[in-house]
Amino acid sequence: MTYPAYPAYPGPPHPGTLPPGHTVELVTDEDAFAALAPQWRRLYGRCAAATPFQSHAWLLSWWRSYGSAGRLRLVLAREGRELVAAAPLMCVRSPVPALVPLGGAISDYGDVLLDDERGPDAEAALTAGLAALARTALVDLREVRPGAAAERLYARWRGPRYRLADSLCLELPALPMDGLVARLPSAKARQRVRAQLRRLDALGVKSRPVLPDEADAAVRRLLDLHRLQWRGRKVTGEHLRPRFREHLVRAVAPMVRTGDAVVTEFRMADEVVAVDVTLLSHRMAGGYLYGAHPRLRERRADVAVMLLDACAEYARAPGRSTLSLLRGDEPYKHHWRPERVPNQRLLLARRRTAPLLAAVLADAAARRRGKELLRRRAERKEHDGGGG
Structure with missing residues (x-):
């Protein structure tokens, strides 16, 4: 059996599968995606499970940095003219x-x-709409958080x-x-963190969320500091690439304006020594990326404590129950006893694409x-003392 390289709609959903008054459409054009911003924002605000990674600013910016022509597939559901559901997808071969x-x-x-207000109809x-597309391609939804809308x-x-x-x-x-x-x-661990907080105060480290008009420059400074702090050490290579820089600068400023992100500057003696981007949603706050000058560590400042102290304040907004440390199982995160x-x-x-599912499994x-x-x-090498 053969499948098209870039699946289009092989036919609209059967009318009997749609609730009364609902339609489904497929958007494949970047300009049309950009024009959806106001409608997308309204829908995003009515989906309590949404994370900032589903915001229009983040997704459109990502597409402009990472997308490939001809592969965009936005599945949209409407009740009348109102956008009530969306699946932001792309084709891969x-x-x-x-x-x-x-x-x-x-x-x-x-x-x-x-749209939580539309319930089962949305x-x-x-x-x-997805079932129609799944006639020619597997729908592969990665990194779905428990409780996400996709589970429905x-x-x-x-x-x-x-x-x-x-x-x-x-998560905390x-x-x-x-x-x-x-x-x-332990009491010792608690004493250590309190001592680090006092150390930050003694060093005169002060934090402030930047204004929306300052966000572009602050994110550029973050990325410069991030490169500096990891110089000569193993780092996520993507964070150093121009396309990532362009994406993050382009995405974060509008997200700050809409309350989906906050950029925090940390100053010491009127010099910016660290910058952090924390992403915000209805239910959580999550520290996404930071850059810190090596001088902080030289002065024996605990950067992790400094960042968590700031992020904890943003996580306390009404309705937010989670401070997410996001992906990764790094040992320093476990210091805080996360879930x-x-x-x-x-x-x-x-049925026609079941062989694709079997291949992926x-x-x-x-x-x-x-x-x-x-x-x-x-484990065997460790048990044997590192022998080959």
């Missing part, structure tokens, strides 16, 4: 023809948008489907810094076995 979320590897969460309309589509799906574990995220409760310190496992919250990978197919199983073999080999 390898390893199988699939529709994957916009945002890629630099986005910690993938999801769809569903879910049904978007599910019908998965529950409705009538064709072949499968749920896999995806990246691990670590939205508490003031004193509350986070109180959760630490381990694995993301999910939701795979959706039709086989590939995932092989990767899991490979990782397990590498883990066991490393």
Whole structure:
């Protein structure tokens, strides 16, 4: 069986699958995507599960930096003229023809948008739109957070489907810094953090959220500091590339204006020594990226404590219950006793595309076995004293 390289709508959803008054459309043009901004913003505001990685500013900016012509696939559901659901997707050809979320590897969460006020009708309309596309490609929703809107589509799906574990995220409760310190496992650990907070005060480190008109310059400074702090050390290479710089600068300023992000400057003796971007949603705040001058560590300032102290304040807004440390299982995060919250990978197919689902599951199983073999080999080497 062959599949098209870049799936288009192989036909609209059957009218009987759509709730009365609802329509589904497919947007494949970047200019049309850009023009959706006001409608997208309204829908985003009515989807409590949405994260900033589903905001229009983040997704459009990502597409302009990372997208490829001809691959954009936005599935939109409307009730009358009102946008009530959206799935921001793109086509990929390898390893199988699939529709994957916009945002890629630099986005910690993938999801769809569903109007909570429209309930099951919005879910049904978007599910019908995705089912039409799934005739020629696998729908592969990566990095879906537990409780995400995409879980409601998965529950409705009538064709072949499968749920896999995806990246691990670590989360803390939205508490003031004193509350986070109180959760630490020992008196010694609590004393150490309080001493670090006093050290930051003694050094005269002050923080402030920048104004929207200052955000562009602040993000550029963040990226410069990020490059400086990691000089000569292993770093995520993508964060140093021009396309990432262009994306982050372009996305964050409008997100600051709409309250989906806050950029914090940290000053010492009137010099900016660190900048942090924290992303904000209805339910969570999450520190996304920071840059810190090596001088802070030279002065024995604990940068992690400094950043968490600021982020904890933003997480305390009404309705927010989570301070997310986002993806990654780094040891320093576990110092704070976070909850381990694995993301999910939701795979959706039709009978005709079930072989694509089977191929992806086989590939995932092989990767899991490979990782397990590498883990066991490393354990044996450690047990044998590092011998080959």
